[in-house]
Amino acid sequence: MLQESVLIEKNEEIAPGLYFLKIRNEQMAGEAQPGKFIHINLGTIYDPLLRRPMSILNAQGETLSVLYQVVGRGTRIMTRFRPGDEIDVLGPLGNGFEIEDSGQNFLIGGGVGAAPLVFLAHRLPKKGVDNKFFLGMRERELLFIKDFLPEEVEFFSSHENSPRGEAKQVTDLLPPHLKTKKKTSLYCCGPEGMYREIAGLCNDCSDFSIQVSIDRRMGCGVGTCLGCAVKVKKPPREEPQIVRACVEGPVFRWQEVNIDGT
Numbered sequence: 593m594l595q596e597s598v599l600i601e602k603n604e605e606i607a608p609g610l611y612f613l614k615i616r617n618e619q620m621a622g623e624a625q626p627g628k629f630i631h632i633n634l635g636t637i638y639d640p641l642l643r644r645p646m647s648i649l650n651a652q653g654e655t656l657s658v659l660y661q662v663v664g665r666g667t668r669i670m671t672r673f674r675p676g677d678e679i680d681v682l683g684p685l686g687n688g689f690e691i692e693d694s695g696q697n698f699l700i701g702g703g704v705g706a707a708p709l710v711f712l713a714h715r716l717p718k719k720g721v722d723n724k725f726f727l728g729m730r731e732r733e734l735l736f737i738k739d740f741l742p743e744e745v746e747f748f749s750s751h752e753n754s755p756r757g758e759a760k761q762v763t764d765l766l767p768p769h770l771k772t773k774k775k776t777s778l779y780c781c782g783p784e785g786m787y788r789e790i791a792g793l794c795n796d797c798s799d800f801s802i803q804v805s806i807d808r809r810m811g812c813g814v815g816t817c818l819g820c821a822v823k824v825k826k827p828p829r830e831e832p833q834i835v836r837a838c839v840e841g842p843v844f845r846w847q848e849v850n851i852d853g854t
């Protein structure tokens with residue numbers, strides 16, 4: 593984990609309210625892994641005080657990129673970053689996805705939350721493996737995510753306002769793909785309700801593993817403020833325990849976080 597002043601190469605609005613930010617730092621890009629995140633200082637001293645966490649969309653050579661949605665004051669400040677500016681970035685933080693040895697990989701993303709799955713798509717094994725990306729959208733503009741994917745990854749999308757008979761939710765896309773005898777790994781990024789629905793669909797699929805990225809408001813990002821608590825149950829321990837999404841997560845096994853088993 594590094595704390596560095598990094599150079600901004602690009603900060604472009606690529607769809608309304610959605611920005612692509614590219615920064616240059618060789619060591620940070622080298623340490624980046626799918627599912628990890630960076631913690632961005634907004635360049636102000638006390639207000640807003642806290643950094644903003646952003647998942648790594650991709651890392652190549654000396655550069656690292658993120659895709660962010662403008663939702664509040666902090667992300668609005670980020671839109672004012674200009675190429676050539678230097679910003680203070682902490683990272684890469686968190687644990688990232690564990691890439692498994694499977695016959696099929698399903699990458700399932702809801703909205704801009706799908707960003708870390710783009711990076712993962714580039715790191716998955718390609719030979720003899722089916723890699724499928726499922727994107728659920730509220731805004732059709734998010735379709736540009738497809739352009740960031742390696743060409744061998746099959747892409748499927750749903751849209752909340754699709755006409756009757758077409759997939760509205762990302763989970764509507766999955767059933768035909770779940771009828772498989774191949775060992776399958778699911779990597780999911782989106783709201784927790786989406787994870788619950790996915791797990792419900794996979795109830796009869798014993799050879800499936802499900803990893804999910806858990807979203808928590810983050811203060812420090814490095815394990816000291818305990819603001820990002822997640823309750824988990826990890827065998828062999830029988831009692832639930834509290835862990836930190838910024839250090840022990842943000843990626844968890846669904847069975848570990850779904851402690852009620854619902």
Ligand SMILES: Cc1cc2nc3c(=O)[nH]c(=O)nc-3n(C[C@H](O)[C@H](O)[C@H](O)COP(=O)(O)OP(=O)(O)OC[C@H]3O[C@@H](n4cnc5c(N)ncnc54)[C@H](O)[C@@H]3O)c2cc1C
Binds near residue numbers: 645659666807810
């Ligand atoms: C590990 C991690 C990775 C993330 N990766 C990305 C990413 O790749 N791209 C991206 O656009 N966003 C990502 N987020 C969410 C992003 O950090 C927040 O949207 C951002 O911090 C909001 O800052 P703000 O000051 O603009 O909004 P605020 O003024 O703080 O909040 C505005 C609105 O955004 C909501 N919000 C704030 N924080 C979060 C959060 N953590 N998750 C969801 N909603 C939030 C608030 O509830 C509020 O409605 C990630 C969050 C985490 C924890």
Ligand code: FES
Binds near residue numbers: 821837
């Ligand atoms: S954000 Fe401070 S402990 Fe996780």
